[in-house]
Amino acid sequence: MKGDEPDGMAEVRWASRVNPRTIRQLYETDARGIVDEELLNDVGYALLARCQSILSATEAQAGRVTCPRCRQVIVREASRSWDKPDETLSCRCGWSARWRDYFASYQGKHLVGGGATAMHRTFVEDFGHARTPAEKMRAIDRLIHAFHWELVSEPGRSAAREVIYAKNTTELLTFLDGLAYGEGSTPGLRENKAAWDQKLERSPWHQLTGFKPRRGIERDGD
Numbered sequence: 007m008k009g010d011e012p013d014g015m016a017e018v019r020w021a022s023r024v025n026p027r028t029i030r031q032l033y034e035t036d037a038r039g040i041v042d043e044e045l046l047n048d049v050g051y052a053l054l055a056r057c058q059s060i061l062s063a064t065e066a067q068a069g070r071v072t073c074p075r076c077r078q079v080i081v082r083e084a085s086r087s088w089d090k091p092d093e094t095l096s097c098r099c100g101w102s103a104r105w106r107d108y109f110a111s112y113q114g115k116h117l118v119g120g121g122a123t124a125m126h127r128t129f130v131e132d133f134g135h136a137r138t139p140a141e142k143m144r145a146i147d148r149l150i151h152a153f154h155w156e157l158v159s160e161p162g163r164s165a166a167r168e169v170i171y172a173k174n175t176t177e178l179l180t181f182l183d184g185l186a187y188g189e190g191s192t193p194g195l196r197e198n199k200a201a202w203d204q205k206l207e208r209s210p211w212h213q214l215t216g217f218k219p220r221r222g223i224e225r226d227g228d
Contacts, residue, residue: 012094012102017074018111020063021055023171026181028052029150032143039190041139050142053149054133056169057126063117071108073097121154122165143192150182151202153209161209175215179206183219 032049035042062072069082076099084090084105091106112118119126125148132145150170153161164178172178187196203219206212 012096012104014074014095014101014103015107015111017101018103018108019074020112020115020117021052021059023116024049024052024056024169026170026172029146029170030181030185032146033185033187036143036195037186037188037191039188043139046139046142046146050133050136050146053146053169054130057129057149059112060117060119060126060168061123061130063112064119064123066108066112067118071095071105073099073101075099075101116168119168121162122152122168124157125149125152125165126168140192144194144198147192147195147198151198151205153205156205161205161212163209163211175212176217179212179215179217179219 028045028049032042032045035045065072065079067087069085071080071082072078073080076097078097078099080095080097082090082095082105083093087109091104091109093105094102095105095108096102129145129149132148133142136142136145150166152165153163154165155162163175164182166182167175167178170178170181172181182202185199187199206217206219
């Protein structure tokens with residue numbers, strides 16, 4: 007930055023969407039009744055970091071910016087994201103940045119939770135309190151099979167788009183629909199997949215995509 011312009015953007019970091027390959031591997035392992043705690047934690051903590059980033063970006067969109075240095079909340083003068091783009095965000099710890107630059111750092115990166123914010127918040131709480139591999143696996147499964155607005159109305163689009171990398175909606179839904187399940191799957195996962203199928207059918211947003219899920223659950227990727 008030049009002159010007296012704030013230069014705190016170097017400290018702003020957002021967690022990336024999670025690689026679907028590691029999630030697929032986790033489900034294949036789980037379907038065989040194998041507990042791979044290292045893989046489970048790799049996926050879980052990657053999703054946790056992503057959800058925490060989503061919650062921070064969503065709060066920033068609403069005018070409450072979390073300082074990346076000390077985690078204090080900075081309340082913006084403007085309540086709307088497009089107002090006062092040159093406003094300086096200043097924290098008492100000494101960190102500062104222009105709102106224009108901070109906003110640009112998360113814009114267009116699927117980081118604003120919208121109707122799925124409650125699901126991201128629930129995952130952060132559930133995974134943080136999970137003590138067994140089964141509890142962690144169920145928390146992951148609930149998150150990636152959640153839909154926007156499902157808690158208050160008909161399901162909207164899949165909330166997984168914010169946390170799992172995919173080129174488009176069809177690729178994402180095909181991935182979720184193809185996850186492996188078997189006799190060894192963590193209790194509750196197969197039932198949750200059946201519920202996901204039903205929510206998908208009730209989602210007007212997904213009906214427009216033309217995606218047709220497979221019927222039934224295939225075992226161990228057979």
